[in-house]
Amino acid sequence: MRIAVLSDTHLAVGKSLPLFVREQLTQIDMIIHAGDLTHRGLLEQLSSIAPVRAVRGNCDGWDISLPDRDVIECEALRIGLIHGDSGKGKSTSERAYHAFKGTSVDIIVFGHSHTPFIEWREGILLFNPGSPTDKRREPQYSFGLLDIQQGRVTANHLYF
Numbered sequence: 001m002r003i004a005v006l007s008d009t010h011l012a013v014g015k016s017l018p019l020f021v022r023e024q025l026t027q028i029d030m031i032i033h034a035g036d037l038t039h040r041g042l043l044e045q046l047s048s049i050a051p052v053r054a055v056r057g058n059c060d061g062w063d064i065s066l067p068d069r070d071v072i073e074c075e076a077l078r079i080g081l082i083h084g085d086s087g088k089g090k091s092t093s094e095r096a097y098h099a100f101k102g103t104s105v106d107i108i109v110f111g112h113s114h115t116p117f118i119e120w121r122e123g124i125l126l127f128n129p130g131s132p133t134d135k136r137r138e139p140q141y142s143f144g145l146l147d148i149q150q151g152r153v154t155a156n157h158l159y160f
Contacts (some may be wrong), residue, residue, distance in 0.1 A: 007111025035083030
């Protein structure tokens with residue numbers, strides 16, 4: 001299963017994802033969005049490409065009714081999905097990790113910081129795709145790909 005991972009798109013109504021991102025979404029089975037879509041139109045665009053699972057970010061308005069966190073089962077693995085803007089911990093990765101403490105997950109996908117991040121912690125993959133539209137202090141825009149095959153995950157960032 002090939003999963004595109006997005007976060008922090010912050011797109012205004014009428015705007016769309018960069019062409020590079022849209023081109024990469026053609027060969028995927030699912031899209032995960034870790035919050036800050038900022039409007040329902042993007043969710044609808046993504047849903048026309050592949051099934052989407054998304055959570056609410058701190059910049060998502062009243063017109064987006066999404067959960068604050070989710071657990072997604074993909075093959076034999078469980079993915080915890082959260083934005084990462086609140087909770088226990090000083091960094092976004094710590095907050096995301098603590099949000100699923102005591103929950104059986106293999107991967108935790110989060111956003112909020114706009115900073116690509118990948119780390120294994122106590123057997124759990126922590127993954128932040130960065131942002132494909134708002135890189136802030138990062139040198140490049142980014143998003144992520146998860147490839148899950150036979151109970152194993154490979155995670156990569158795509159930079160542009």
